[in-house]
Amino acid sequence: MNHPVKRKRITKEFKREIKKKESIEHSKPKVESLKEETKLKEASNLAQEAKPILKNKALFDKETNYFEAEGATYIEKKSAQLDQCKLELEIDAERERDLDSQRIEPFTLPTSEELEFEKTQPIDMTKLDTRIKSIIAVLHNFKNLKALGSHRSDYTEQLCRDLCEYYGYNEFLLFSFFKIFGVSEICDFLDANEVPRPLTIRVNTLKARRRDVAQALIHRGVNCDPIGKWSKVGLVVFDSPIPVGATPEYLSGQYTLQTASSFLPVLSLQPQEGSLKK
Numbered sequence: 561m562n563h564p565v566k567r568k569r570i571t572k573e574f575k576r577e578i579k580k581k582e583s584i585e586h587s588k589p590k591v592e593s594l595k596e597e598t599k600l601k602e603a604s605n606l607a608q609e610a611k612p613i614l615k616n617k618a619l620f621d622k623e624t625n626y627f628e629a630e631g632a633t634y635i636e637k638k639s640a641q642l643d644q645c646k647l648e649l650e651i652d653a654e655r656e657r658d659l660d661s662q663r664i665e666p667f668t669l670p671t672s673e674e675l676e677f678e679k680t681q682p683i684d685m686t687k688l689d690t691r692i693k694s695i696i697a698v699l700h701n702f703k704n705l706k707a708l709g710s711h712r713s714d715y716t717e718q719l720c721r722d723l724c725e726y727y728g729y730n731e732f733l734l735f736s737f738f739k740i741f742g743v744s745e746i747c748d749f750l751d752a753n754e755v756p757r758p759l760t761i762r763v764n765t766l767k768a769r770r771r772d773v774a775q776a777l778i779h780r781g782v783n784c785d786p787i788g789k790w791s792k793v794g795l796v797v798f799d800s801p802i803p804v805g806a807t808p809e810y811l812s813g814q815y816t817l818q819t820a821s822s823f824l825p826v827l828s829l830q831p832q833e834g835s836l837k838k
Contacts, residue, residue: 667694668707669718688726692747695719699743719743723750759797759804760787761815762823768814770795776809791823 670678670691678684695715698705702712716738724734727750741749761784763770770786774795777784781801787794795815797804804810805817 666705666707667698669695669710669714683725685726688722692719692722692726695722696743696747716743723747727754757819759800760818760820761795761797761804762818763793763795763815764813765793767812768809773809773815777804777807780807787820787823790827791820794820794823796820 783798784795787796
């Protein structure tokens with residue numbers, strides 16, 4: 561026969577278990593609702609972040625329907641968009657130039673008497689530079705900026721004469737350059753020729769290694785580096801407190817002054833020992 565105290569205790573424990581189960585079952589919907597709310601919040605945050613991206617993508621796809629049809633990649637689309645922007649900028653710049661040209665008065669060439677008078681005076685480089693730029697502007701928009709009764713050849717001949725005075729070339733050489741480069745690039749070409757080229761040396765590997773020569777020159781205060789990966793014997797000198805052509809290494813034949821372009825024939829022909837013997 562079961563004890564009544566034990567029976568009461570079992571009944572109480574059973575009721576507690578039932579309450580626990582009921583509380584767990586009641587809390588399940590709350591937990592699930594919280595999870596759903598969290599997911600909804602995350603989804604809304606992602607949607608807010610994606611709005612500008614989707615907007616830009618929609619605009620981009622709208623502008624590149626042709627490329628969508630052709631099945632182009634995203635990089636190709638982006639490149640096409642950049643090309644389109646570049647083209648629009650060039651068109652805007654062309655319009656600005658046209659507006660500027662409409663505001664600029666036609667440029668008149670100096671007369672023969674004025675040119676003769678200039679020959680008797682010291683060269684005014686500022687005046688010469690201004691005239692060169694003005695003539696180039698006229699040649700770029702000859703229809704609107706030319707003076708009445710003037711021909712294009714008059715402006716080009718005067719431009720070449722002024723460039724000869726400004727840069728110190730003879731007329732034959734400068735006219736040859738003008739035929740090659742034209743109005744747009746002639747000044748850029750002549751300015752590039754004015755930039756001093758770097759001093760390069762070629763190490764005589766029969767007498768010394770390039771590393772040893774470089775270290776010896778660096779100890780003398782010379783700032784030098786290897787000329788590039790394509791050459792194993794060349795060094796480029798950026799600046800030097802001493803004459804590079806008067807060092808003991810140079811006088812002993814460890815290196816010689818030589819332009820980088822002169823290295824190329826040897827690399828191309830690759831002469832071997834005894835190849836010149838008949």
